[in-house]
Amino acid sequence: MEKKLKSVFLILLGAFLVAFGTYFFLAPNEIAAGGISGAAIIINSIFPKIPIGILMMAMEIVLFTIGVIVIGPIFGGKTIFCSFSISGMMLILEELFPKIRPVSNDILVQLIFGILVCGLGMGIVFNQGASTGGTDIIGKIINKYFKISIGKSVLVPDIVVTIAAASIFGIDKGMYAVLGVLINSTIIDNVIKSFNTYKHVAIISNEAEGIKSYIVEKLKRSATIYYAKGAYKNHEKEVITTVLSRKEFLKLKDYIKIVDDKAFITVNEINEVLGEGFQNII
Known part of the structure; x- marks a missing residue:
């Protein structure tokens, strides 16, 4: 239950960041940097009486259906929740801050800030097994079947939107949009x-039993034991290896410092761990 609530909170946080970055930085400057929000900005410029939030809701229905069919109901459900959260937040922002204007005269700075905020939000959402809806669903489908990183997968539909932006808003803003899409892909x-990112840790210590117990009982992680013989004294010792999150590693390091400050520890950073206790093997 706690894990589900955390996931909901992170999706809402990501949704808020996307809505905030779009409404305050991208939309006022007519920067359609890809995505369903970019498409909504384009249509809103042609039909200004239709709110961006309403446009986003309307355009997502077909893509929701495709996402549920192709990727699955869990992804579809999370995506529906996220995308309608973004649309709802956009409507609230439009009510609270109507007729928003660019915060400065420097479009490039606003582009960078907007994309940084939106990219962070989208990365959080994608990491929770969802998407922000719209063209991101297409990106997720590309990611699933072609095994391309999600950031690069999102580039494909976003480039189409930026081409449309160039034809509507002019080549200058179109170029800004292309730059925004490229930055967004990298940030995601x-x-x-x-x-x-996890830590692969190997430990040699005279307090091996206590360290093993701490890993299993306190950190709720498993460990693998190897036996190695040192070249200097020719003594055989246990080598404890385990995979931990950054937070868990810091706790383990603090514990080892207390029980054996002369322990030998090697740490390698790894970017993906699959299996029990981590991500499912897909």
Whole structure:
């Protein structure tokens, strides 16, 4: 239950960041940097009386159906929740801050800030097994079947939107949109990578039993034991290896510092762990 609530919170956080970045930085400057929000900005510029939030809701229905059929109901359900959250937040922002104007005269700075905020939000959402809806569903499908990183997969439909942006808003804003799409792709991949980075730890210590107990009982992780012989004294010792999150590793390091500050520890950073206790093998 706690894990599900955490996932819901993270999806809502990601949705808020996407809505915030779009409404305050991208939309006022007519920067359609891909995605369903970019398409909504384009249509809103042609039909300004139709709110961006309403446009986003309307365009997502067909893509929701495709996402549920192709990727599955869990992904579809999370995506529906996320995308309608974004649309709802956009409507709320439009009510609270009507007729928003660019915060500065520098479009490039606003583009960078908007994409940074939106990319962070999208990365959080994708990491929870959902998407922000719209063209991101197409990106997720590409990611599933062609095994391309999600950031690069999202590029494909987003480039189509940026081409449309160039034809509507002019080549200058079209170029800004292309730049935004490229930055967004990189940010999404890096955010997901940071969430899924783990530490592969190997420990040699005179307090091996206590360390093993701490890993299993306190950190709720497993460990593998190897036996190795040192070249200097020719003594055989246990080598404890385990895979931990960054937070778990810091706790383990603090514990080892207390029980055996002369322990020998090697640490390698790994970007993906599959199996029990981690991500499912797909």
